Amino acid sequence: MERYRFLMSGSGGQGVITMAIILAEAAVIYEGRTAIQSQSYGPEARGGATRSDVIVADGPIFFPKVLHPNCLVALTSEASNKYLHLIRPGGLFLYDSDLVQFDVRVDMRRKGLPMHRAVMETLGKPQTFNICVLGALAVLTEAVTLESLEKVLMTRFAEVHHKNNRTALQLGADMAAALVEN
Amino acid sequence: MSAATTGKTPGKKAAVQAAEPEIRFVQGNEACVRGALYAGLKFFAGYPITPSTEIAEHLAELLPRKGGVFIQMEDEIASMCAVCGASLAGSKAMTATSGPGFSLKQEAIGYACMAEIPCVIVNVQRGGPSTGLPTKVAQGDVMQARWGTHGDHSIVVLTASSVQDIFEITVEGFNIAETYRTPVILLFDEVVGHMREKLVVPKQGELHVADRLYTEVKPGVNYHPYLPREDGRLPSSDFGGVHRYNVTGLFHDIFGFPTEHPDQVSKLIYHLVDKIENRAHLLARWKEYYLEDAEHVILSYGSPARSARHLVENRRSKGDRVGLIELQTIWPFPAQLVREKTAHAKNIFVAEMNMGQVTTLVKQAVVNPNRVFLVNRVDGVMLNPQDIGRVMRTIEGRGF
Structure with a gap:
């Protein structure tokens, strides 16, 4: 398996770090892989640019940070402007097509999906936006399976959230699958 | 507030129920907490500060469940003093801090050196001096860990570079503190403290856990709290228990009472330094x-x-x-x-x-x-x- 170097970015409160933890935990606990998650953050609790790095591999991981991602996730334009130049040639760029505008010419596989809109239309609340992104990410990268992600969601969150989390995860997965088929 | 109470922050919930071996995906700070509990931590007093906050946060939840005591004190000075008191009374005790908080603890760390109180002080290093860089990594406290408190003394400082190592070195820190009756500083840094990776929690008994050496002197018989055995170790008696004795930060005699007698002063300082420096080869981990x-x-x-x-x-x-x-x-x-x-x-x-x-x-x-x-x-x-x-x-x- 290739070594996945995820750089996930967005605005504070969008669930970027939560999303990174769930992905890495799914890889370690349910798929027996090696993964490291780290984050950089400032003193603010909401707003501001948030970044979390996740490396998933079959062998040991020593340096825990991602200098150049082969999979970049951006949920705001600010995040995309800040990190897009770091992406490895040919890397995957997953972004929310409504929230992110960018004007950079880089050799990459760009995958824009209206994930935020889809979550709002289906569930009416933005809280599971990050879970929807995870669903899309799992299908686009195959770094972890949807089943492993779902297992983490079931253990990490209270039962009252299970239904919406499942819906959001599947929503992201279906959108990404449609994109792959086209 | 709602985000915190609806359990949206991963890491707060006990995550995995995997049978054997117990595998967790946790931050270094949580691994430190798990290591401390494994080693038998019974008392924590602290004042949360970034990037060590998760240690206090997890212990606030886990320590009372294990029958221990967690106190959030009014500041770092009081926390370190409380740790000294709890340890003297027989509990394995710890505090955790960062940056300026570590500076504030120095006086009471000196007291623990002088009064030979076993305790563990975690310093998850951030940028300094002063309030410096609260959320960013640095390793600028190496000399402060050694010489932060005044006067000739020795101290043990351990560090780690992975979540698994943090667990194991925390257990080791308690073992050394209890064995040699000394403060032990666990000098971590923001990156290992906040990074999440796999932790395989050892089964109880898998790692050695050292307990305090107690005196065999019977109740009612004179107990000399500061009379080292031939091997340099001091048998304890829980303060407030069956033996009455004095504890002081002043130079003291074998009863724990203050003395300025040059022979006794010299003997004590040599003892405090030698008990650690003479064992440098035994304490080396690499x-x-x-x-x-x-x-x-x-x-x-x-x-x-x-x-x-x-x-x-x-x-x-x-x-x-x-x-x-x-x-x-x-x-x-x-x-x-x-x-x-x-x-x-x-x-x-x-x-x-x-x-x-x-x-x-x-x-x-x-x-x-x-x-x-x-x-x-x-x-x-x-x-x-x-x-x-x-x-x-x-x-x-x-x-x-």
Whole structure:
């Protein structure tokens, strides 16, 4: 398996770090892989640019940070402007097509999906936006399976959230699958 | 507030119910908590501060469940004093802090040295001096951990570079504190403290857990709290228990009462220093990779040791004779070990995130101090493998 170097970015409160933890935990606990998650953050609790790095591999991981991602996730334009130049040639760029505008010419596989809109239309609340992104990410990268992600969601969150989390995860997965088929 | 109470922050819930072995995906700070509980922690007093906050946060939840006591104190000074008191009364005790909080604890750490109170102080290092860089990484407290409290004394300082190592070194820290009745500083850094990776929690009994040595003196018989045995160890009696005795930060006699008698003063200071320095070889913990034929040796500790390992593995795969020694005991500084392990190296690179605190020690330890080079980064960003590679390239005469 290739070594996945995820750089996930967005605005504070969008669930970027939560999303990174769930992905890495799914890889370690349910798929027996090696993964490291780290984050950089400032003193603010909401707003501001948030970044979390996740490396998933079959062998040991020593340096825990991602200098150049082969999979970049951006949920705001600010995040995309800040990190897009770091992406490895040919890397995957997953972004929310409504929230992110960018004007950079880089050799990459760009995958824009209206994930935020889809979550709002289906569930009416933005809280599971990050879970929807995870669903899309799992299908686009195959770094972890949807089943492993779902297992983490079931253990990490209270039962009252299970239904919406499942819906959001599947929503992201279906959108990404449609994109792959086209 | 709602986000916190609806359980949306991962890490707060007990995550995995995997049967055997228990595998968790946790931050270094949580691994420290799990290690402390494994070692038998019964008392924690602290004042949460970034980047050590998660230690207090997790213990607030877990320690009372294990029958222990968690107190959030009014400040760091009071927390350290409470830790001294709890330990004297017989509990394994710990506090955790960062940055300016570590400065505030220094006076009571000195008290613990003088009164020979076993305790563990965690310092998850951030940028300084002063409030510095609260959320960013640094390793600028190496000398403060050793000399932060005034007066001649010795102290034990341990560090770690992975979540698994943090667990194990925390258990080790308690063992050393209890065995030698000394404060032990666990000097972690923001990167390892906040990083999440796999933790395999050892089964109870798998790792050695040392308990305090107690006196065999019967109740009602004179107990000398500060009369070391021949091996230098002091048998304890829980303060407030069956023996009455005095504890003071002043120089004291075998009863614990103040003295200024030169013989007794001298005897005590030699005892405090010797009980640790004479055991430097026993207290040394380290890891080494490819040292046998290494022309270039990197010495590192804490999170930069991960970058060093990354670089060493890469260069070894290309046939370069590069090796790594990762120190886990910083104080007492294992000078003899460093001298022996680097004896055949052409160049020694010390990778650390400060202005050369351990580099100075390495220069003092090795045969040729002119071949010791500092590779550092002090901008709040983790030292990366390329940073180390560039300095090595320059020294090897291969350009920048």
